[in-house]
Amino acid sequence: MYGNAYIDPNEKFSSEEETPELVAAFQARIDAGEKIEPQDWMPAMYRKQLIRMIEQHAHSEIIGSLPEGTWITRAPGFRRKLALMAKVQDEVGHAQLLYSAAETLGKSREDMMNDLITGKSKYSNIFNYPALTWADSAVIAWLVDAGAIVNQLANSKGSYGPYCRALERICYEESFHLKYGHDNVVHLATGTKKQREMVQAAMTRWWTPLMHFFGPSDKASVHSDTLMRWKVKMASNDAMRQQFMDMYIPKIWDLGLTLPDPLLKKNIETGLWDYTEPDWEEFKRVINGDGPCNAERLAVRRMAEENGKWVARAINNEEAEHVRPFA
Template sequence: MYGSASTHDIPANAATGLENEDPIKLAEFEARIARGEKIEPNDWMPGLYRKQLTRMIEQHAHSEIIGSLPEGTWITRAPGFRRKMAQMAKVQDEVGHAQLLYSAAETLGKTREQMLSDLINGKSKYSNVFNYPAFTWADSNVISWLIDAGAIVNQMANAKGSYGPYCRALERICAEESFHLKYGHDAVVHLATGTPTQRRMIQEALNRWWPPIMTFFGPSDKMSTHTEILMRWKVKMASNDECRQQFLDMYVPKIWELGLTVPDPKLRKNEDGVWEFTEPDWEDFKRVINGDGPCNKERLAVRRAAEENGAWVRRALLSPKAKYVRPLA
């Protein structure tokens, strides 16, 4: 659902790590990518490619797990049995996406246990948008529609990338996300065409979520010093700004069509087809990414509790001496 370019940036001097690579193997590697071939786990790859892919896929997986939490809190409070069942199925899908992504990341050499440990300890990041609260049912609907829409923009591009296991996982994920997006759109339409109270509720939710949505794709390209090598290796298939512009092209008209107002007085499309908008608060973005958002501690506390509560199950499954104990009647 939630893979974002906002969390896997590399330092400006990271390309110097290529100095230690075999130039012949590096040239062959880049030629394969230029030809559109997929890189597989047992193929030779530069250390920097492996490192950045691991971090990118791992953080995508974390975003699926953490991203299910704000929506998960609305399963029991969703209006009506049908909505509850749909919300439950969606959350289950997101956790399944994390499973696919952790498996893809493991092919690069990092264990799932280490990835989850790094998440809980705050070493690994996840998409900044999930550090904000979902106050109402309408907040959950905006997440299901517009956050998922942003994720699909990212993931559809990266599904055409160079690393085979990640691309195959994304193909499955994007197919399921298309249903999630339709579910979210249906829920938003229901509120936007409902009673005055419902319309007010969805507009207020959109107002709350628009600033995080605009940071979802990561800092603007003019602030980035790492995009060139990631795109050359087809780790990223589109820049942050390209993804943001595509999202605005696709979804601002749909928002306006519902009679909703985008809370940005500067938002408009120029004659050249480029959207203008209020520049996001990137300092606030960095603060939230680094652990000081409204819900950072809460999100990690839930994940930490899940790991601790499930530890006995993992020990039992992994122990060679584990025996099946018949439950009491």
């Protein structure tokens, strides 16, 4: 996927000046629909923003597997348990694909992992909320993955080759996550009174985080314009939120479930959804560390690294003879 894109983490990137000619040639290549590859010249800001974005995406995959992973042991029924394990394995695999894509820009996977665990890097805010019941895990698998797919499909048309290739594989794999999540939600929503109450409560709990998911409105940002021109960002946060609402609110209402926003309706004149702005102060507070699960997510990740160190050391031991399972 990233053939001939190996980057030595100690390598210093060419400090070639950013002349207007170089930037114009770079822009022309993007405008012509060409992909940028790791060896190509790129503006420092392009590199920096992509590292930040792909790294955060990778962290979101790895942290996102935690609230769902919690439910593996308690998934109702063997088939759902198998499917959930497969989904969680996929998410961790997606993190690996993304770390590899980000590495082609010059930041090592180990540095990214360290920045995640020490809290220097962010991940999707939505994973700082707990999956209280099985229905929460169903809503996550359906709607958080749906939101991620809206985002990822848009970004897979972006300009950076390694990221696009990773996203294509990810979107392909996540289509099962979405179906699996929908299946679980439908099962509960068409089930007993208790099951319906459970899934309604989960839907109500997750609505605000889902509205937060695409981020605050960014249509007025100059920064955003540059990123869109470089095809680092493919659509505004508002556009992606609208697309998500358009695709999924009808499906939620179709099940007789309600959403906790009295203003929610499609505006016939504008063709857009009217809604109450979610509490963006809460969003800022949670993303900066003060959410219900921030501390737990990072502590669990740290424990996994600490407890896994001996495995890394063992497989790295050149003298060892019996470290090569092929299961």
